[in-house]
Amino acid sequence: MGLLYGLIAVGLALIFGLMDVVNFAHGEFLMIAMYVSFFLFTFFAIDPLLSAPLVAAALFVFGAVVYLLIVRFAMRAKANAGMVQIFSTFGLAIVMRGLAQFFFTPDYRSVPQSWLGGKTISIAGVFLPEPQLMGALVSILAFAGLYFFIHRTDFGRALEATREDPGAVALVGIDKNRVFALGWGLGAALVGLAGAIMASFFYIYPDVGASFALIAYVTVALGGFGSVFGAFAGGIIVGLVEATTALVLPPSLKSVGIYAVYLLVVFIRPRGLFGSM
């Protein structure tokens, strides 16, 4: 579970690290990804595991479009830039939830009989649920891929450079908007991947994003804003803390542990564990 939190959070961290914008619709991106995965299964009988790349691609486009249509303008605001970003992405989240209710109805849905759903695997006598295990595997692969991408490809370098100095980047002929749009696409694609995996073992409903969004923000902040690696590490910590809290406290209080750890960490290190901003 921790690795999946990490994967959700990495997308958010990427967008944040890139341009200092917190996407308050991140949970809704996840929700959309789960629905896409669900419909691919229902209409084309493609298992969520196989459709994950398709979902990621769809979310990539979606993320880029959101940037071009909304965030680009939000970043131009001369006054109260932070509030404008918060509320424009938050407004978007409300619209997305409304649209999901409108088109998909508020019913709870789930993917029946996926390859992974409900199965467990026994490793050295410990029973582990297969979907979570697969999620962890995909998360690690995605993270390795992202690491390679940021540090080894031209686009990745352009991304880093734009983050550091958008002005200078423009001088060497890189279009800032294109890089940012691609960055948003990439961030959304990562959450798309997470959504596709989660579709096989979570109920899907219009408000599903909200329950994960706060955890994603906490994860990113725990790891430290501006650090993609931090978000991943934050995800693992959050997963572990959640599991530990569930042993000590009643299940309804399991999130309290995560929140308490976040507060503790920022009181000691006000910029998160690996943060630079």
Added chain:
Amino acid sequence: MDKDFATRRRRDLIIAAVLTALAALAPLFIKDVYVQNILILTLMYAALSQSWNILSGYCGQISLGHALYFGIGAYTTELLFTKFGVLPWFGMLAGGAVAAAIAMGLGYPFFRLRGHYFVIATIVIAEIGLLLFQNWEWAGAAMGITIPVRGDSWLKFQFMRSKLPYFYFALVLCSLAWFVTWWLEDSKWGFWWRAVKDNPEAAESLGVVVFNSKMGAAAVSAFLVAIGGAFYAQFLAYIDPESVMGFQFSLLMALPAVLGGIGTLWGPVLGAAILIPMTELTRSYIGGSGRGVDLIVYGTLIVLISLALPQGLVSLFSRAKRKGATR
């Protein structure tokens, strides 16, 4: 003190007095209970948003966890009333005091945090409060508290037959929050807060005790919000954790101020006057289908207003006024 500023402040006070008087007469013409309900909620959110604005707008410490103080106001009042028979009027003040104390206790570690770390910490602490109340058996846990009906009386601040007393209380609360803001704007605190918001380091070097001024703003803000919470509890006659401490309250307190103009005197009132009726009307006229059209309309408006008017609706008003406000 330059003359423009003094003139503007006197004019603001007169406008506020006229608006309050007009609002007080409104129930003579508006007999429809549904409309009265909307008016009460509008006044309440205007008051809450005005209080939120003190900490987040003037002092620049964006809090998205004010639902905590709202809930504490509601719960303190109702627990004192149902368990110990303390009248809501005293409970209300007790709730305000408890909320202010908690705000200062939390401020101690919280005000070291900056930017997003602070915002997320405020969301998280409100969420912890919500979860704790949901699991606190003595306080009714997730079932909440139903306030026993003891007949209409001002003493117990409880009215079943008419909504008018609630309307007048909400009006007083709203005027009070506005007046406190108006008064603070020109006080030593007001100037300190704006200095802290603009540049804490520079403020500190000029002798502003940054930490104390943040604490002051937090306490005033939490106190007023808790009074609002106590009012809401009496108004609904039923509370449960989600309905007084949920994240949506934190947002509904922030939204009017942001849409109207954050850190301005009139922003929260203006924002609430537009946003709350809009919310209620979209909910009841197009939300009935249960298909989320109200959410689509509402969300789109938030996106458009926040993109088109980053300084809020107040910025639409005359340039002269803006000059005074940003002085």
